[in-house]
Amino acid sequence: MPVKIRLARRGRKKQPFYHVVIADARAPRDGKFIEKIGSYNPMTSPATIEIDRDKAFDWLKKGAQPTDTVRAMLRFKGVYYRRHLMRGVAKGAFSEEKAMEMYQDWIDAKEAKIAARFEETRLKKEQFYKELSGEIKKVTKVAVAAETQEAFRETSEDAPADEAATTDAPAAEAASGEEE
Numbered sequence: 001m002p003v004k005i006r007l008a009r010r011g012r013k014k015q016p017f018y019h020v021v022i023a024d025a026r027a028p029r030d031g032k033f034i035e036k037i038g039s040y041n042p043m044t045s046p047a048t049i050e051i052d053r054d055k056a057f058d059w060l061k062k063g064a065q066p067t068d069t070v071r072a073m074l075r076f077k078g079v080y081y082r083r084h085l086m087r088g089v090a091k092g093a094f095s096e097e098k099a100m101e102m103y104q105d106w107i108d109a110k111e112a113k114i115a116a117r118f119e120e121t122r123l124k125k126e127q128f129y130k131e132l133s134g135e136i137k138k139v140t141k142v143a144v145a146a147e148t149q150e151a152f153r154e155t156s157e158d159a160p161a162d163e164a165a166t167t168d169a170p171a172a173e174a175a176s177g178e179e180e
Contacts, residue, residue: 005066051077
C-alpha cells in the first residue's frame with residue numbers, strides 16, 4: 001500500500017485551509033486518511049504551517065512519499081534536516097546527542113526568524129490602520145518632491161550671479177528680436 005503525505009483541502013470557497021494528512025495514495029484528496037499530522041493556512045500573512053515534526057519524521061522513515069508542496073513545508077519546518085542529521089548518525093559522523101543538539105539549535109533559530117516575520121507583519125498592519133484612521137499622516141511623493149526642490153534651491157542660491165546671467169540672456173535675445 002503506497003502511503004502519501006499530502007494536503008486535504010478544507011475551508012470555504014476562495015478561503016482555503018488545508019490539513020496535512022497521511023493517506024493511501026489511492027484515496028481521494030479530501031477522502032479517507034490514516035492520520036492528521038498538521039495544518040496549513042495560506043490566507044495568513046505569512047502563511048501558517050503547523051506540523052508535528054516527530055510524526056512526520058517517523059512516517060518519512062517508514063517510506064511515506066510527500067507531495068511537492070508538503071515536501072517544501074517539511075523542509076521549511078526542519079523535518080528533512082533532522083533526516084539528514086540522522087543519516088550522519090547512522091554513518092558515525094557524530095553522536096545522536098550532538099545531532100539532536102544541532103537540530104534544536106536550527107529549530108530555535110528558525111522559530112525566531114518566523115516570529116520576527118509575524119511581528120513585522122503585525123507592525124505593518126498597525127501602521128496601515130493608523131494611517132487609515134488619520135492618526136499619522138502618510139508620507140507622499142509630493143512631500144518628497146518639495147524636499148527635493150528645496151535642495152535644488154539651496155544649491156542655486158549659492159551662485160546668484162550665474163542664475164541672473166542665464167535668465168537675462170534669453171530675455172535680452174527676445175527683446176532684440178522684437179525690435180527688428
